Each structure stands twice: as C-alpha cells, then as structure tokens.
Amino acid sequence: MENATQIELGRVNYHHHNPNLAHHFHDMEQQHESIKLGVWLFLVTEVLLFGGLFCFYAIYRAWHPEMFIEVNQLLDVKLGALNTLVLIFSSVTVALSIRSIQMDNKKQAVMFLAITIICAAIFLVVKYFEYSHKIHEGLLPGKYFANPDIAAVNPHIFFSIYFGMTGLHALHILGGMIFLTWVLIRTHMRAYSSSYYTPVEMGGLYWHLVDLIWIYLFPLLYLIG
Amino acid sequence: MYNDTEKNFLTHPKGIMSWLLTLDHKRIGIMYLAAILAAFAAGGFFALGLRLELLNPGKQFMDQDTYNKFFTLHGAIMVFLFIIPSIPAALGNFCLPLMLGAKDVAFPRLNLASWYVYMLGAMFCLYSLFSGGVDTGWTFYSPYSTQTSTSVISMTFGAFILGFSSIFTGINFIVTVHKMRAPGMTWYQMPLFVWGSYATAMIQVLATPVLGITLLLLIMEKVGGIGIFDPEMGGDPVLFQHFFWFYSHPAVYIMILPGMAIISELIAVHAHKKIFGYRLIAYSSVAIALLGFFVWGHHMFVSGQSEFSSMVFSFITFFIGIPTGIKIFNWMTTLVKGSICWTTPMLYALAFLILFTIGGLTGIFLGALGLDIQLHDTYFVVAHFHYVMMGGTVIAFLGGIHHWWPKIFGKMYNENLGRFAFCFIFVGFNMTFFNQFMLGSQGMPRRYHDYSNFLKTDLFERYHGFSSYGAMILGVGFVIILCYLVASLFNGKPAGNNPWGGLTFEWSTTSPPPTENFKDDPILKHGPYDYDKVLPKDI
Amino acid sequence: MNERTFNLPPPASTIASEYDALFYFIYGLSVFFFVIICSGTVFFAIKYRAKKGDEEKLTSGFCHSTPLELLWSVIPTLLMFVIFVWGFKLYMRYFVIPANATEIKVTAWQWNWNFTYGEGAQSNVLVVPKGKPVKLLMSSNDVIHSLFIPDFRVKMDVLPNRYSSMWFQCDYEGEYDLYCTEYCGQQHSTMVTRVIVKSESDYQKWIEENSVTPAGDVLYNRYGCNTCHSLDGSANNGPSFKNLFGKKKMLTDGSTVDVDENYLRESILNPQAKIVKGYEPVMPTFQNTISDDKLDSLILFIKSLKEE
Numbered sequence A: 001m002e003n004a005t006q007i008e009l010g011r012v013n014y015h016h017h018n019p020n021l022a023h024h025f026h027d028m029e030q031q032h033e034s035i036k037l038g039v040w041l042f043l044v045t046e047v048l049l050f051g052g053l054f055c056f057y058a059i060y061r062a063w064h065p066e067m068f069i070e071v072n073q074l075l076d077v078k079l080g081a082l083n084t085l086v087l088i089f090s091s092v093t094v095a096l097s098i099r100s101i102q103m104d105n106k107k108q109a110v111m112f113l114a115i116t117i118i119c120a121a122i123f124l125v126v127k128y129f130e131y132s133h134k135i136h137e138g139l140l141p142g143k144y145f146a147n148p149d150i151a152a153v154n155p156h157i158f159f160s161i162y163f164g165m166t167g168l169h170a171l172h173i174l175g176g177m178i179f180l181t182w183v184l185i186r187t188h189m190r191a192y193s194s195s196y197y198t199p200v201e202m203g204g205l206y207w208h209l210v211d212l213i214w215i216y217l218f219p220l221l222y223l224i225g
Numbered sequence B: 001m002y003n004d005t006e007k008n009f010l011t012h013p014k015g016i017m018s019w020l021l022t023l024d025h026k027r028i029g030i031m032y033l034a035a036i037l038a039a040f041a042a043g044g045f046f047a048l049g050l051r052l053e054l055l056n057p058g059k060q061f062m063d064q065d066t067y068n069k070f071f072t073l074h075g076a077i078m079v080f081l082f083i084i085p086s087i088p089a090a091l092g093n094f095c096l097p098l099m100l101g102a103k104d105v106a107f108p109r110l111n112l113a114s115w116y117v118y119m120l121g122a123m124f125c126l127y128s129l130f131s132g133g134v135d136t137g138w139t140f141y142s143p144y145s146t147q148t149s150t151s152v153i154s155m156t157f158g159a160f161i162l163g164f165s166s167i168f169t170g171i172n173f174i175v176t177v178h179k180m181r182a183p184g185m186t187w188y189q190m191p192l193f194v195w196g197s198y199a200t201a202m203i204q205v206l207a208t209p210v211l212g213i214t215l216l217l218l219i220m221e222k223v224g225g226i227g228i229f230d231p232e233m234g235g236d237p238v239l240f241q242h243f244f245w246f247y248s249h250p251a252v253y254i255m256i257l258p259g260m261a262i263i264s265e266l267i268a269v270h271a272h273k274k275i276f277g278y279r280l281i282a283y284s285s286v287a288i289a290l291l292g293f294f295v296w297g298h299h300m301f302v303s304g305q306s307e308f309s310s311m312v313f314s315f316i317t318f319f320i321g322i323p324t325g326i327k328i329f330n331w332m333t334t335l336v337k338g339s340i341c342w343t344t345p346m347l348y349a350l351a352f353l354i355l356f357t358i359g360g361l362t363g364i365f366l367g368a369l370g371l372d373i374q375l376h377d378t379y380f381v382v383a384h385f386h387y388v389m390m391g392g393t394v395i396a397f398l399g400g401i402h403h404w405w406p407k408i409f410g411k412m413y414n415e416n417l418g419r420f421a422f423c424f425i426f427v428g429f430n431m432t433f434f435n436q437f438m439l440g441s442q443g444m445p446r447r448y449h450d451y452s453n454f455l456k457t458d459l460f461e462r463y464h465g466f467s468s469y470g471a472m473i474l475g476v477g478f479v480i481i482l483c484y485l486v487a488s489l490f491n492g493k494p495a496g497n498n499p500w501g502g503l504t505f506e507w508s509t510t511s512p513p514p515t516e517n518f519k520d521d522p523i524l525k526h527g528p529y530d531y532d533k534v535l536p537k538d539i
Numbered sequence C: 001m002n003e004r005t006f007n008l009p010p011p012a013s014t015i016a017s018e019y020d021a022l023f024y025f026i027y028g029l030s031v032f033f034f035v036i037i038c039s040g041t042v043f044f045a046i047k048y049r050a051k052k053g054d055e056e057k058l059t060s061g062f063c064h065s066t067p068l069e070l071l072w073s074v075i076p077t078l079l080m081f082v083i084f085v086w087g088f089k090l091y092m093r094y095f096v097i098p099a100n101a102t103e104i105k106v107t108a109w110q111w112n113w114n115f116t117y118g119e120g121a122q123s124n125v126l127v128v129p130k131g132k133p134v135k136l137l138m139s140s141n142d143v144i145h146s147l148f149i150p151d152f153r154v155k156m157d158v159l160p161n162r163y164s165s166m167w168f169q170c171d172y173e174g175e176y177d178l179y180c181t182e183y184c185g186q187q188h189s190t191m192v193t194r195v196i197v198k199s200e201s202d203y204q205k206w207i208e209e210n211s212v213t214p215a216g217d218v219l220y221n222r223y224g225c226n227t228c229h230s231l232d233g234s235a236n237n238g239p240s241f242k243n244l245f246g247k248k249k250m251l252t253d254g255s256t257v258d259v260d261e262n263y264l265r266e267s268i269l270n271p272q273a274k275i276v277k278g279y280e281p282v283m284p285t286f287q288n289t290i291s292d293d294k295l296d297s298l299i300l301f302i303k304s305l306k307e308e
C-alpha cells in the first residue's frame, strides 16, 4: 500500500518537475533505459556496417595474401600508431567527462570533452597527412591506382579497402566530433547534471565504439607484414 | 463510442504543418500508409505493363529496353518502397504502441525522421525513374550493373537511404517492445502482432547495414572503379551476389513476418477464439528471423559457389519450413470450436493460409539442391515469390487494413463490397500466378521481353495469356477496394470502439484514438486472446 | 519420350528422369500438405461459422496440445531430411562429370553464344552427339550469363573471370531450346539458340565438315612457349606439356594442385601465383598479350597432348 503510493508520487513528481522527461515516458528511469537500449542497437548497426567491410578485407586477404603483405609495407606504421594512442587517450578523457558530470563538476566535464574533441581533430590531421602522402605516390583505389613500383598483382584492391575502411571510419570521427561539440555546448549551458546526463553518456558510448573500430583497423591494415 | 466532438488524433491539431511536423506515431503511420500505397500503385502500373507486353509473343507495345526497365522498376519499387516498409511502418507504427498500451513509440522524433528519410530515398528512386530508368533487375547484379549506362547510381543510393528508414523503424520497435509495455504486461501477454513486429525489427537492425555497405561499394565501384566487383581488375562479381543476398534473403522475412503477425490477430479476433499454440507462434517468428540469416546462398545454387556451401545453405533453408509449418497448422487449429465471422479481414486471413502455403511449399522445390537447377531464374521462381509476397504479405496487409480501418478512421467500410472485391483479388491472383509455375518448370526464363521463335512458343503463349487476363482482374479488384475505402471516409457508419470484438488494448480506446492514445493509463486485465474467459462486449 | 508430361517438359537427358523423380516426389508431398491445409481451413471455417446468439457465449479454450504440435513439427522435420538428402544426391550427379565426356567450349557474350569443338569447329547452335556424355566448358567475355536447356534439366552460370562447367547426355535425336537465364542486358531475351542432337556418325560428319586447323600448336610456337616447354616429356626451363593435363602437381610451397582448365589459365595469365616444385619463377605473364579465344585454343592444345 505504502509502496504503491510512493511509486504514484514518484511519477507525479517527475511529470511536474523534470523538464527533460518526454511526455510519453512514465519516468526518467524508463526514458534513460530506452535511450540506452536505442543507442546500443544503433551501435550494433554500426558494427555490422563495418562488419561488411571487414568481410571484404578477409576475403581479399585470403585471395591475395602476398599482395597484402607487400603493399602493407607502404603504410606508415608510426603515424598509425600515433593515431592509435591519440584515440585511446581520447577514450579515457571522454569517460572522465561522464564521471565529472555525474559528480556535478560541470567545468571539468567541459574540459574533458574539449580534450576529446581536440584529440579527434589531431587524429584527422594525421590522417590528412597520410592521405595526401598516398595520393602523392599514386597509391589510390581501383582504377586511379598509379604506382608502377609494386610487383604484386592487384595492389589497387588493397587501397580500395584501405581507403574504404579508414575513410568510413574518419567520417565517423567527424560525426562524433560534431555530436560531442553539441554536448559540450549543452554542458556548458548547464543542461546536464548528475540527475540527467544521458546525452553525455551516449556520446561517450559512441566514441568508445569509434575507438574500438580503429583498434581493429590499425593491426589489420598496418601491422600484418 | 466515437464522438465527433471529442478530440481525436485525426482532427486535433489541425493544419498541414501539424501533420508534417507531428510526432504522433498514429499520424506518422498514416503518412507512411499514403506513401506506400502510392508506391504500390506505381509498382502495379509497371506490373500491368509487363503483363500486357507478355500477352502475346513478339513485341506488343514496348521495346526490350523499356521492358527491362519496367521489371526493374516494378521489382525495386515493390520491394524497397512498398513491401518492406508496408506493414511495419504503416500498420505497425499505428498499432504497436496502442497494443502495448503505450503513449507512443520510444523515439517519436526518430520515427518522424524515418518517414522523411523514406521520402528522400523515394525521391532518389523517382529521379532515376525519370532520368531514363534502370535496367539491372532489382538485384543489381554486378558486373552488369557496373557496366550499364542507366541510372543505377541514384537507384542504389535511393535503396541505401531507404535502408536507414528501415533501421530507424527497427530500433524504435525493439526499444518500444522492451521498455514501453503497459505496467504488468509480460512478454507472453503481448499480442502476437507485437511478437512478429519484434522479430521483424531484429532483422531490420541486423541485416540492413550490410546491404548499406554493399550498395555503397557498388556505387563506389561505378563511380570510382575501385575494382572489388570487377573481374577485369581482380575483383569478383559473385561476391556481390553473396552480399546482396545476405541482406535480401533476411529481407524476405522482413516482408513476411509482419504479414504472419497480422494473420495471428485476424484469425483469433474474427474467430473469437483463443489462439492455438501462442508460445510456438511467438518462438517460431524469432526462429525464422534468426535462421533467415544463414540461407542466402540458396539464391546461388548455379552461380558456381562451392558444392559444400550449397549443401549447407540448402540444409538450413529447409529448417525454415518447420517453424513456418507450425504457424500454419496452429492458425488452422485456432479455427476449431471458434465462432467464426466471415468478415472481409477473415476472408483475407483464410486466403493467406491457402496462398502462402502454396508459396512456401514451392519454396521447398527451390531449396532442394538438385531441383533448383531447372527452376532457377524461370517463371517458377516468379510464381513462388509472388505467392509469398503478394499471396502472403499483400493479402495479409489488405486483411490488416480492413481490420484496423475502423480503428484508424472511426468509420466502417461497406462489408459487402469488401467481400465482393476479395473475390476479384482471390480469383485474379490465382489466375495470374498459378500457371506461372507450369510456365517456369516447362522452361520459360524470367526477365524475358519476348518468347517468340521458341520451340515451345505456343505452350508459353497459353500460360502467359491466362496470366495477363488474371492481372487485369486483379487490377479491377484493387480499384474496387480503393473506391469503397475512400467512400467510407465520407459516408461510412461510425465504427464504435470495438467493432470486431478484439481483446487487445487498441480496441479499448476510442476510434479514432485520442492523441495520447488512452484517456487513462490502460491496465492489463486479461491476455490478448482470452475468448474463453472474457466476452468482448464486457471490456 | 514424346508424350507431354504434366508439369515438366519430356525428359530428354539421362539426368532428367532422375530429376523428375524428385520433382514429383516433392510435388506429391506438397499436394498432400496443401490438401490438408486447404480442406482443413475451409472445413473449419464453415463448420464453426458464427450463428446468431454466439456473441453471448464464450468460445472454447482449446489452445494447446503437445501431441498435435509435436506431430506437425516432427513429421515435416523428417520429411525435410529426406528431401535434403535426395536433393543433395541429385546435385552431386550434376557435378561429377563422366571422364569420357566429349568436351565443348562455350563462350558467351552480349548477346550471343559460340561453341567451339575439340577439332576447331565452331558454331552458334550447340551440336552434340546422341548417347554420349557431353561436357560444356564455359566462360563469358563480359557479364554473367547462364546456359539453360530445360529439356535436359541443366543450367549453369557463365562467368567472366573463370571457367564453369556442366555436363549432360541426351539419348534422343532432335532439337531443343537453349536459353540464357541470367539477366545480361538489353537483348537478354534474344540470347536464345538451339541444341541439335545428332547421331554419333552424323555428329562426326558435321565436325569434319566444320573443323579448321587447330590453332593451338601454331600459338605454341608463336608465343614462344616452345622455348621453355617441350612436347616430348623432357624438362626444359619449364615443365613439359606432355601428359600435363589431369596430373597432380607439387608446388614449391608444399601444396599440390590439380592441373585443370582453371589452373592452366592461371599459369599462363599469372604464372607467379603457383610455382611448380623444381622450377624457378621465371615465366613471363601473358595477361595482356593472349586474348581469351587464343587462350582457349592453347588450353585445348595442351589438353590434346594428354595420352589416353
């Protein structure tokens, strides 16, 4: 009996006091859980999207193992490793930003988010140098491939896959930067607090996924020799 | 009771912008309904064109190029623009939250976005229609698709975008089912329509991204020549088939599972009988959804894939027949000792049992390794998939439209005209497609503009002619349906809250429902099909 | 064989009657299940049709029966196994090509067929001997096609990047339709020709009338294959072509390979891919120098060097 009234009261409270609660949810918990499940499902679709590319990678590597090994040497392991470190570091900072907002430390949260975004920018700049180097050398996908120094057959396929995978990943980094910037601004405007910080958490989840995909891309593309 | 002065979701708020910016799942469902019906009419137009051309051997009124574009556009429109979104996005959007006793789907904004994404994708498809059409077949097989100069890019890009709309709907449904059920509603008290939609949503989320990446690569191949599918550059065209069917086979279950979900509702409600084998029907939907991921290679038995993979794919293919069979027998047994009303929706449900069984059983012919060699890419396959898609999904969809029409618009359609049109559909459909089985096993290949100068031209002509006349009867049936449904909006009798005597939540609110779905939070008092415990008039 | 069968064309090849047996078995099963479902549905729908006053009564709670549900799970499962095994056996019949089959090379392109016979004869209709197994070795010059002879119950895709093959044996003289059944562009529906089955002696006569000097040995000298490959079995820079076809070869990486058409094709176009044990990878690639039809002749030539 007592319990029931408490739940009732809880509901009424939320309805009247939390402006972040959408009208069709009963309470904040239901809303939070729903959004979390939704984002996880979204991440599943992302994994499958990349999964398709990983399949192409696996198939062509099985068909042309020597070519992959020879051509792979042309990638710059140092830059790849640098980017890996940058992303791992940004994963940590994004996690810290969630922690900060959970403890209502708005300033810190904004700072960690900013570091994350800067890391993402560094990643993209490094990628830019890598790409322009490749373009300069004619190491391009498909019919644009124009590097006569490679003995192995069909090297252009490696670069089709390389640009396909890293390009799609870079687009995801870009998307993540935009979303995290929005979260940063909203955090700065005090939209989030320990009682409601779902967007920060979801941004973090997404960012972890983007990092994770890179953690697979790096050894598969750069380190197979 | 329905009452004009009451505020319902159709009339409140007013104005075109209130529709275009609505977050109400019911309105979005209706917007989807309008869009997919337009797509269906377009697809049907191309179908009639095909049938007219095939009426007699020789060129009738279109040349080869036009014919090739017609069947491609027919297939692509029917599949990507009509059947995949049809039941989930239109009826599912409307019914699912109502059935769960929820106020809306979990993410209303995403829901609206999915409609706009659908429209955007449709625009791309329209663009390729008007910029000369596409001539690859709806399967876009490489290397032909990468070589032809027709507007393949905008079409595949359209299909790519449509994929997102499908994913959005899928995510929304899964979360809604998990998190938004009315207090006290367990998984096994959900209506079977919800189970079916849930299984469908799983496929939408898991399979669509792979199609996305495949189409994207096809586009890149066409634009940038990346060489993945091009044999001259060391690529493999058959790889495209694998990736295409990895999506498109599960997609056929995206098409049929919601149809089956509707049938469970129709049979139980119009027979006023507790559904037979609730749990098995629910489990079998999920089983079909999961098994459907491992059979794609049965479209490639003569493509030169290894005999071993063919064997595995064939084996798993058969296992899908078992849960499907269970469903059919369970529905049939549900009828036993019921109190069956021969309403239009029920007629469609009964027709589904018969027609889908034909389609499914002929699927077994195709799944049997050796047999597919003769039947692959003949009219036998064409007949098979029209029996499952048209005789299955479209029939179920029509049943569902009639079933929920009173709930959606608050008006009854003319029941006698409904039964009358049903006869046209049933007869016309069988006339169109049954003889195509014979046509196919006799050897008539599909995607043929002409069949003159064959040794069997006479034989083919008889079957083709019959088929073409059947299609016209079918067309008349659809026109009748369109007429009386539209008429009912103006002069239909008020439907009342529960015209069929349903026990699920959607029948306990007004017709049409208010914007917030229910005046008071609904409370679960009985299971969805407890016709042995509750009389519908008592709820 | 002239009688019209019910659903399939009259069986004209040896495999066709095996095919038809399975077809009619599944046909019977389907009719059986269809009759059960159809008659059950109609019968119950009539028998339990609602009468006036039924709205006042609750209906039966008959909603579960383990024996029944087991019945219609287990019986179809068992039947599925039967169909699967039978279908698989039939499928394997298609893929095990008899060793003594007459070989004909098929080239497909948009939108035509070309058939090349062992002795250099060429035609646009497929001429085959009666009562002897025939093997078609197929490849395409452009997109994917598919070769289908309904009366023989055979079909196989014809691919641009490799050879595919199929076989049949027809026991009746006559003419049959041959279709392309993979959509291949504008004139897909005119990519149709005939199979003409001739008696053994007529076939030989036809071949003689149409044959041209085999070009393979000319090419062997023209492209300089003779500088490295002998015809008498003696090893040179490269292995001899004598009796090469059909052998198993050891490669330098320790694996073995069957010398078949695809391997020969690869060895000529991309010699570095598989190196025969005991030889250096010195063979140049002929990727851009040897066209497809010349490649076919060379391969036919190498195959002709095999002694029975």
Ligand code: HEA
Binding pocket: B139, B252, B253, B255, B256, B298, B299, B317, B318, B320, B321, B322, B324, B325, B326, B328, B356, B357, B359, B360, B361, B363, B364, B366, B367, B368, B372, B375, B376, B377, B381, B384, B385, B388, B389, B392, B393, C029, C033, C075, C076, C077, C079, C080
């Ligand atoms: C709604 C869509 C839908 C559905 C539900 C199905 C269902 C099935 N399909 Fe179909 N199919 C298509 C849509 C669909 N298909 C399309 C669009 C194509 C062609 C695409 C193209 O090439 O353009 C196609 C093509 C296709 C092929 C490839 C043919 C070819 O190109 O050579 C195959 C081969 O295995 C196949 C098999 C099956 C099987 C085994 C089922 C099973 O799910 C059927 C299961 C049902 C039953 C078996 C009946 C009920 C069961 C019983 C009564 C129990 C007792 C039964 C027995 C003991 C046998 N289908």
Ligand code: HEA
Binding pocket: B037, B038, B040, B041, B043, B044, B045, B047, B048, B050, B051, B071, B072, B074, B075, B076, B078, B079, B082, B083, B136, B137, B138, B139, B382, B386, B389, B390, B394, B432, B445, B446, B447, B448, B449, B471, B474, B475, B478, B479, B482
């Ligand atoms: C959902 C899927 C679906 C549906 C419903 C249909 C419906 C029909 N289809 Fe089609 N069909 C396909 C999916 C579908 N088809 C696919 C995927 C292919 C393969 C394409 C390829 O090879 O690439 C194909 C191929 C195909 C072929 C083979 C072409 C060939 O291989 O050469 C033929 C030939 O007869 C055909 C005919 C028909 C006919 C007569 C109908 C009829 O049932 C149509 C009846 C509908 C109408 C007559 C429209 C009536 C509507 C109105 C009059 C307006 C009403 C308006 C409102 C309700 C708003 N279809």
Ligand code: CUA
Binding pocket: C109, C111, C144, C145, C146, C180, C181, C182, C183, C184, C185, C188, C189, C191
């Ligand atoms: Cu060649 Cu179709």
Ligand SMILES: [Cu+2]
Binding pocket: B248, B249, B252, B295, B296, B298, B299
């Ligand atoms: Cu399939």
